[in-house]
Amino acid sequence: MDSTLAEWLRARLEEPSPGPAYRRLAHLLQQAILSGQLASGAKLPSSRALGADLDIGRNTVTRVYEQLHAEGYVLAETGSGTYVADTSPARMPQAAQRAERRPLRDHLRLSPRGRRTIELAGVGKRQWGAFMPGVPDVTEFPLKAWMRLQNRVWRSVRPELMTYAQGGGYRPLRRAVADYLRLARAANCQPDQVIVTTGIHQSLDLAMRMLCDVGDEVWIEEPCYWGIRNLLLSSGLKTVPIPVDGEGMAPTAKHLARPPRLIICTPSHQYPLGMVMSLARRRMLLEYARQHDCWIVEDDYDSEFRYGIRPLASLQGLDQHGQVIYVSSFSKLLFPAMRVGYMVVPAALADLFAQGIAELYREGHTLLQAILAEFIDEGYLGTHIRRMRSLYAERREVLLAAVRARYGERFPVLGGESGLHLALALPHLGDDLPVALKAQELGILTRALSGYYNTARAVQRGLLLGYASVPSERIGPAFDTLAQAIDAFDPRARRR
Amino acid sequence: MDSTLAEWLRARLEEPSPGPAYRRLAHLLQQAILSGQLASGAKLPSSRALGADLDIGRNTVTRVYEQLHAEGYVLAETGSGTYVADTSPARMPQAAQRAERRPLRDHLRLSPRGRRTIELAGVGKRQWGAFMPGVPDVTEFPLKAWMRLQNRVWRSVRPELMTYAQGGGYRPLRRAVADYLRLARAANCQPDQVIVTTGIHQSLDLAMRMLCDVGDEVWIEEPCYWGIRNLLLSSGLKTVPIPVDGEGMAPTAKHLARPPRLIICTPSHQYPLGMVMSLARRRMLLEYARQHDCWIVEDDYDSEFRYGIRPLASLQGLDQHGQVIYVSSFSKLLFPAMRVGYMVVPAALADLFAQGIAELYREGHTLLQAILAEFIDEGYLGTHIRRMRSLYAERREVLLAAVRARYGERFPVLGGESGLHLALALPHLGDDLPVALKAQELGILTRALSGYYNTARAVQRGLLLGYASVPSERIGPAFDTLAQAIDAFDPRARRR
Numbered sequence: 001m002d003s004t005l006a007e008w009l010r011a012r013l014e015e016p017s018p019g020p021a022y023r024r025l026a027h028l029l030q031q032a033i034l035s036g037q038l039a040s041g042a043k044l045p046s047s048r049a050l051g052a053d054l055d056i057g058r059n060t061v062t063r064v065y066e067q068l069h070a071e072g073y074v075l076a077e078t079g080s081g082t083y084v085a086d087t088s089p090a091r092m093p094q095a096a097q098r099a100e101r102r103p104l105r106d107h108l109r110l111s112p113r114g115r116r117t118i119e120l121a122g123v124g125k126r127q128w129g130a131f132m133p134g135v136p137d138v139t140e141f142p143l144k145a146w147m148r149l150q151n152r153v154w155r156s157v158r159p160e161l162m163t164y165a166q167g168g169g170y171r172p173l174r175r176a177v178a179d180y181l182r183l184a185r186a187a188n189c190q191p192d193q194v195i196v197t198t199g200i201h202q203s204l205d206l207a208m209r210m211l212c213d214v215g216d217e218v219w220i221e222e223p224c225y226w227g228i229r230n231l232l233l234s235s236g237l238k239t240v241p242i243p244v245d246g247e248g249m250a251p252t253a254k255h256l257a258r259p260p261r262l263i264i265c266t267p268s269h270q271y272p273l274g275m276v277m278s279l280a281r282r283r284m285l286l287e288y289a290r291q292h293d294c295w296i297v298e299d300d301y302d303s304e305f306r307y308g309i310r311p312l313a314s315l316q317g318l319d320q321h322g323q324v325i326y327v328s329s330f331s332k333l334l335f336p337a338m339r340v341g342y343m344v345v346p347a348a349l350a351d352l353f354a355q356g357i358a359e360l361y362r363e364g365h366t367l368l369q370a371i372l373a374e375f376i377d378e379g380y381l382g383t384h385i386r387r388m389r390s391l392y393a394e395r396r397e398v399l400l401a402a403v404r405a406r407y408g409e410r411f412p413v414l415g416g417e418s419g420l421h422l423a424l425a426l427p428h429l430g431d432d433l434p435v436a437l438k439a440q441e442l443g444i445l446t447r448a449l450s451g452y453y454n455t456a457r458a459v460q461r462g463l464l465l466g467y468a469s470v471p472s473e474r475i476g477p478a479f480d481t482l483a484q485a486i487d488a489f490d491p492r493a494r495r496r
Numbered sequence: 497m498d499s500t501l502a503e504w505l506r507a508r509l510e511e512p513s514p515g516p517a518y519r520r521l522a523h524l525l526q527q528a529i530l531s532g533q534l535a536s537g538a539k540l541p542s543s544r545a546l547g548a549d550l551d552i553g554r555n556t557v558t559r560v561y562e563q564l565h566a567e568g569y570v571l572a573e574t575g576s577g578t579y580v581a582d583t584s585p586a587r588m589p590q591a592a593q594r595a596e597r598r599p600l601r602d603h604l605r606l607s608p609r610g611r612r613t614i615e616l617a618g619v620g621k622r623q624w625g626a627f628m629p630g631v632p633d634v635t636e637f638p639l640k641a642w643m644r645l646q647n648r649v650w651r652s653v654r655p656e657l658m659t660y661a662q663g664g665g666y667r668p669l670r671r672a673v674a675d676y677l678r679l680a681r682a683a684n685c686q687p688d689q690v691i692v693t694t695g696i697h698q699s700l701d702l703a704m705r706m707l708c709d710v711g712d713e714v715w716i717e718e719p720c721y722w723g724i725r726n727l728l729l730s731s732g733l734k735t736v737p738i739p740v741d742g743e744g745m746a747p748t749a750k751h752l753a754r755p756p757r758l759i760i761c762t763p764s765h766q767y768p769l770g771m772v773m774s775l776a777r778r779r780m781l782l783e784y785a786r787q788h789d790c791w792i793v794e795d796d797y798d799s800e801f802r803y804g805i806r807p808l809a810s811l812q813g814l815d816q817h818g819q820v821i822y823v824s825s826f827s828k829l830l831f832p833a834m835r836v837g838y839m840v841v842p843a844a845l846a847d848l849f850a851q852g853i854a855e856l857y858r859e860g861h862t863l864l865q866a867i868l869a870e871f872i873d874e875g876y877l878g879t880h881i882r883r884m885r886s887l888y889a890e891r892r893e894v895l896l897a898a899v900r901a902r903y904g905e906r907f908p909v910l911g912g913e914s915g916l917h918l919a920l921a922l923p924h925l926g927d928d929l930p931v932a933l934k935a936q937e938l939g940i941l942t943r944a945l946s947g948y949y950n951t952a953r954a955v956q957r958g959l960l961l962g963y964a965s966v967p968s969e970r971i972g973p974a975f976d977t978l979a980q981a982i983d984a985f986d987p988r989a990r991r992r
Contacts, residue, residue, distance in 0.1 A: 034814065071808050071809060073775055086776070111712070113709050114707055123858070127659045128655050135660065139655055163628075163965075164631065164833065165833060167619060209607075210606055212610075213608055214710050214732045279581065282568075312566060336860060337863065360727060365861070
């Protein structure tokens with residue numbers, strides 16, 4: 001055995017391969033033991049003998065043996081030698097032995113909810129380019145100012161900013177966000193009520209975990225942001241799609257008869273259709289939630305960008321009974337990969353949510369939060385929003401002009417008064433997905449409007465076009481390319 | 497009405513208050529409408545008249561009216577005037593009216609799982625100081641090198657690093673982690689198999705959502721890291737605590753007769769007791785998982801820090817059938833608030849997990865990932881680990897010496913061969929929690945060992961002491977302070 005082993009090892013050690021001899025020898029011996037080539041109880045050659053056979057220093061072999069011993073591959077008996085340990089799973093208790101060998105069924109071995117997550121997947125491979133909806137112009141971000149603040153924060157860092165976080169977020173950022181929301185969104189909040197998250201998904205996830213149980217019903221808008229369906233279903237909640245009308249989410253008497261645990265809505269700018277929830281509807285929802293102990297989640301994802309009039313006040317600011325959870329993020333104000341969002345929770349829940357987020361996610365990114373707090377305090381956020389608002393307003397005009405120039409009034413434009421996108425309705429189309437796929441082939445990113453619906457009834461067809469990240473001079477040519485895809489499928493498009 | 501309204505408004509506008517007249521007037525009118533002081537249908541004075549009465553420019557009043565109109569508070573009829581809109585919830589459909597007014601029950605209005613999350617909460621308010629377990633010495637982090645790389649990455653940033661991420665993490669970081677794990681942990685992985693997360697919590701959460709369903713059983717070690725209990729329960733999974741012995745997780749025949757969906761274990765360094773899982777046990781678990789289609793999650797949280805011998809190879813590297821999910825993070829190698837972790841999934845699941853993480857969390861922090869990739873590629877990670885290993889080894893010696901100097905061999909020390917902490921067993925103590933609380937009063941952070949157990953049976957008592965973040969010269973004095981708390985409760989401690 002000794003000489004066979006040495007020969008086998010030598011042949012393999014001579015093969016060109018990266019890494020030091022020590023690591024390679026250890027690896028080869030492990031493989032030989034695991035595969036059974038070196039059987040349980042076999043005695044290994046002495047380190048001196050093996051070293052000589054392999055032309056390797058004795059100390060190297062000794063270190064390898066020590067390592068194998070520490071890992072349990074071999075037993076060392078003082079004065080007697082080194083033996084292969086018995087580690088074969090044959091020692092496993094009886095109950096474990098019964099099952100047959102079964103082939104793995106890769107994809108199928110995801111759980112049902114894992115499979116559904118993949119089936120409902122909506123995130124595209126490309127996240128930058130005309131007319132990707134929901135993406136701001138990240139090239140306009142004030143990099144230099146940010147880097148200056150970043151260096152300042154890092155230079156004076158304290159250990160408290162680098163260790164585990166306490167829950168709720170970095171205090172000065174919570175204060176800065178509360179100040180901002182009171183002014184810009186007429187929100188009614190103290191810094192304690194602000195919980196810093198990594199974005200809307202984490203905010204919703206925390207709300208669901210703290211306020212809902214498996215099986216609870218949640219109202220969502222129909223249509224709605226595709227991302228929350230997966231999140232809700234994956235958490236074991238039941239979604240109840242509520243149609244929207246010109247005043248926003250419009251539950252019918254049948255819906256109202258069965259109060260949900262949570263109501264998720266986008267009052268400032270319905271996603272994706274763009275209407276604003278009327279004051280009457282807001283008051284109705286608040287009163288309904290009060291009577292039935294529901295929670296309302298207000299998703300206020302891009303309300304800062306309104307063209308013509310100031311942003312509307314938030315639903316949270318109207319809430320007198322502490323039932324609204326306000327969620328938003330800096331993804332569309334600054335840049336998406338920053339992953340800083342926040343929620344404003346009723347005062348009675350503030351400490352509980354701060355504790356809950358620490359437990360469930362162990363948050364951090366505290367230095368990033370510190371830089372962002374200074375960025376807001378020094379006025380860069382306000383300046384950037386104002387700059388972007390006029391830039392996006394211009395791009396919106398250019399896109400609207402391109403639509404009108406090509407199609408006149410044939411296709412209604414929805415929700416263009418605010419936000420980063422508009423919806424081009426294509427009501428005569430049987431299916432809008434082929435148009436989006438064709439556009440993608442031509443290099444233009446859009447989303448088919450039908451993809452935002454949860455049920456097959458009353459689906460609007462069209463395309464969501466994000467204009468915010470597209471330079472004005474690129475919009476016309478990009479729309480002409482997109483129009484080829486529309487013309488290929490829509491019978492009305494070709495009627496000039 | 498007109499003059500009363502003007503008077504009421506004038507009185508309030510005269511009160512000293514921040515913000516421009518425009519915003520204050522809008523706010524006052526909104527309040528008057530919401531409270532019913534201005535009833536539905538009431539006609540507002542003309543902007544000219546109200547402006548004159550309040551000594552405010554007419555244009556300001558016009559803007560306020562436009563804003564109120566946009567928000568739905570008033571109706572504007574051309575040529576006729578401005579009227580308060582009917583937005584009272586009395587218009588709500590019948591079904592919603594039935595419920596009685598019920599008082600809110602703040603805390604109680606958390607869902608049952610939300611309440612349990614708070615009840616099981618383990619995150620402390622202080623996260624820095626002697627002897628906080630699991631915290632590395634963040635003050636030793638190579639700040640200057642990091643800032644240099646950070647500025648380099650930010651200066652050459654591309655839009656793709658700032659927009660939404662695609663799923664799985666920044667490619668060069670996935671490659672750097674795969675290279676690192678193959679060398680340092682004998683892992684068997686390609687870059688595609690590495691999924692970058694925000695830490696162990698997110699890694700576990702993703703594994704649970706992709707591989708388990710509500711009601712599935714999960715084996716956890718008894719005792720185990722307190723943080724995962726909450727996470728598992730909050731996801732609707734059932735935890736089955738499996739006792740550990742000297743070789744690690746030790747399922748009995750009864751356990752083996754009922755295969756779980758997932759097995760979570762800490763083979764390199766059992767948390768919190770510190771034993772290493774034997775090779776025989778590793779092979780048994782792998783074989784059992786293969787036979788019963790279970791998944792194994794290997795939590796490898798601090799295996800880099802072993803004193804005396806190289807880190808042991810990972811369980812993942814032994815896996816021949818693609819059933820091990822390896823999870824770890826940079827929290828203990830670099831600093832916790834960085835929030836970069838990773839998982840290595842079997843090749844068959846790589847794309848599915850990359851898609852799943854994008855769907856469920858919309859990850860990002862891409863610039864941070866880019867900086868970290870360069871940090872690893874330029875060798876800073878390796879250098880830092882080596883420096884910290886010798887620093888922590890020294891601190892561990894100092895703490896062991898302090899224990900021995902004070903208590904001789906009276907209290908066993910567990911798991912001190914590796915990691916960032918050791919467990920000081922206090923076997924004669926009825927309850928270890930009062931000791932930890934007393935220590936906290938004295939300014940020393942520890943965790944009671946009993947807090948890591950899920951059932952009341954066979955609980956070890958003692959304290960978890962983290963030494964990694966405590967400068968050597970602070971360890972002796974801090975331990976003397978801690979000893980006051982031990983002496984106050986443990987009858988054996990005082991027997992000198």
